[in-house]
Amino acid sequence: MADDEQQWKIPPNVQELAAAGRDELPSRYVVCDHDRPTSAVASDDPIPVVDLSRLSSGAADEAAKLRSALQNWGLFLAVGHGIEPALLGEMMAVTTNFFNLPLEEKQKYTNLVGGKKEHQLQGYGGDMILSESQVLDWSDRFYLIVEPEPRRLYDLWPTQPPSFRDILHRYSTRCRELAEGVLREVAKVVGLREEGCLVDMLDENAVTYVRLNLYPRCPRPEEVLGFRPHSDASVLTVVLNKAAGLQVLRDGEWYDVPVVPGALVVNLGDTVEVVSNGLLKSPVHKVVANSESKRVSVAAFYTADPEREVEPAPELVSEEKPRRYGKMKNSDYIRKLHESLARRERAIDRVKI
Ligand SMILES: O=C(O)CCC(=O)C(=O)O
Numbered sequence: 001m002a003d004d005e006q007q008w009k010i011p012p013n014v015q016e017l018a019a020a021g022r023d024e025l026p027s028r029y030v031v032c033d034h035d036r037p038t039s040a041v042a043s044d045d046p047i048p049v050v051d052l053s054r055l056s057s058g059a060a061d062e063a064a065k066l067r068s069a070l071q072n073w074g075l076f077l078a079v080g081h082g083i084e085p086a087l088l089g090e091m092m093a094v095t096t097n098f099f100n101l102p103l104e105e106k107q108k109y110t111n112l113v114g115g116k117k118e119h120q121l122q123g124y125g126g127d128m129i130l131s132e133s134q135v136l137d138w139s140d141r142f143y144l145i146v147e148p149e150p151r152r153l154y155d156l157w158p159t160q161p162p163s164f165r166d167i168l169h170r171y172s173t174r175c176r177e178l179a180e181g182v183l184r185e186v187a188k189v190v191g192l193r194e195e196g197c198l199v200d201m202l203d204e205n206a207v208t209y210v211r212l213n214l215y216p217r218c219p220r221p222e223e224v225l226g227f228r229p230h231s232d233a234s235v236l237t238v239v240l241n242k243a244a245g246l247q248v249l250r251d252g253e254w255y256d257v258p259v260v261p262g263a264l265v266v267n268l269g270d271t272v273e274v275v276s277n278g279l280l281k282s283p284v285h286k287v288v289a290n291s292e293s294k295r296v297s298v299a300a301f302y303t304a305d306p307e308r309e310v311e312p313a314p315e316l317v318s319e320e321k322p323r324r325y326g327k328m329k330n331s332d333y334i335r336k337l338h339e340s341l342a343r344r345e346r347a348i349d350r351v352k353i
């Protein structure tokens, strides 16, 4: 095969493209008319801000708010989570600093291997590209396995800034505590027999992935997407960001997820949709680009033990509520997720009955 064949498998660096300041966008980023971002709809049922400290002290009105958030949006903003603002600030700062490093430094952590054409999950760069016609997102990413600790590939953990490792470790540990608390509540909302049933999926073999996202300023934000519509293959996802851009789909309309200082976005993942037999939905969300400033976010995905078979909980399946999802090993599901993302499909559709 000639050396320059399949060059399309190597995604351009979006940050560099943006810095070049050209007005025209490469056609690989331009979405079809149907996918073009439109202005979000205002909702008379705003996305709830849930105070987790009130929730854990047993406040019934806070529990009701969480229930309505999960049922109506699959997503909420968490405050009172106990993660110090300083740690959130440090996590944002090391992420921003990393993306500000010179390209050669960042490319030490590239997610391209084997003659630069093969894509591996972990590392810095763009998404897996499966075809020449695949429309690319207006963002650069950095994906790492953070837990279990023995699975960390420290060669891919930046040494610049030097505090990166320690801050990512502390941040993801605190978010895990948050996720576990929320999952106990989710189990109650769904009516699972065992309150710990979802938390138990995050056992010592369960994998936490962290994705750092950079959405550079875009001269033509109406022509691209920062992140195409998708749902997460996690049990639960926690997102840290400081700027608007995230939108969530509800009843066929896109809504802005507001930015509340100090709040974290918490969204259900596909695993909860399957285990709850569709009682709760894993929300489809996307990120729109903007022409004013870059946007940075940190998404922590708490996924089930790869060896686990994920399927609807038996107590949520009956004659009146037939089983709506098949069984799949979690590691197979996650593998399919990345292919599905590249094809602009949803992995969960593969297990729907
Ligand atoms: O950037 C964001 O706010 C969300 C990113 C996201 O949805 C993801 O990384 O899965």
Ligand SMILES: [Fe+2]
Binding pocket: 230, 231, 232, 285, 299
């Ligand atoms: Fe997501």
